[in-house]
Amino acid sequence: MELLLWLAVPGLPNAFTMLGSAMLLSGFAALVIAGLLGLVKIIVRAMLDYFSAKQRAQRRLWFVQARQDQVKRLFYFKTQQIKYFSELNRKRLLKLNNRKHIRSLSKAIDKDLLSIKPKLPETTYQQLQRDNVRFRKQQDIESLLKLQQKISTIV
């Protein structure tokens, strides 16, 4: 500056600063444009790659594979379902059968109780009868058998 001032050329420093800033700005602009162009190029290339025949075939293969897995899983769950329902059915049959036989056992206990009624105090008789009904309702086999044993020992 001093030198230029000394050279006494007015206006030259201003021109130089203008030139400098213009160059700086154009340099930046060039960088930004280059960057944007590069970005666009990368995007276009990625898109082309994504929609290329190879990639499409690959994706289709993956899709089909996933469907195969799904079919296999579905089969497994269907068998599980059938098993579950058949087991449920069996349990229902067993329960029905159990109930039938428990009822007959309870009836037999009732008969036994009735036959020894005169020998028992009223409260004991009622208690035993109530137990019988309760155990029958609970489907409690062990307790019913025990009750029967108790009654037979009383006799």
Add this chain to the structure above:
Amino acid sequence: MTILKSWVVNIVNLFHSVKDENLKWQQANQDAQAKLKHARVLAEKALEAELKKKSVKLEHDINLLKTKHDAELSMFKTKCKQDIKDYKQYLASLDQLKASIQASYIHLPEAVAFTIHHHAKYLLNKMWEAEDFEQKMQHEMQLIRFMTTVHEDARLHLEGATTENLPERTLNLIQQQ
């Protein structure tokens, strides 16, 4: 000024020589480059074709698998239904067992008959719930032995061969197990 000019000329010459080199190299390797490009395209095409073939095959497999699964499922369903029917029959035959032993031992306490029947049911359930075939067979043998023992007891008592009031052999068997 002349120095600067020669400088510029030098640089331009250098630039041109580099371009010449590049051109020469490209000329020399044009065939190889073309071949490479061609090979790459071919490889890509081959890969794509292979993938497509795989997809088609897989789809075909899926269709086969589906029909197979359908068949298996329906078979399994009928098998389960048959199993339930068998189970029902087993229960009925156990009921019959109870009835027959009650018919032959007239004074048999209901509790004993119930215990016998219950034990038979227990064996049946064990057989049903066994995981592997061998265990199943074992339990089935047990059940059959038990049933035959009960029938035998009933028969002997009906024929008057024994004077016991209770089916002792059956009760022994229950206690053993």
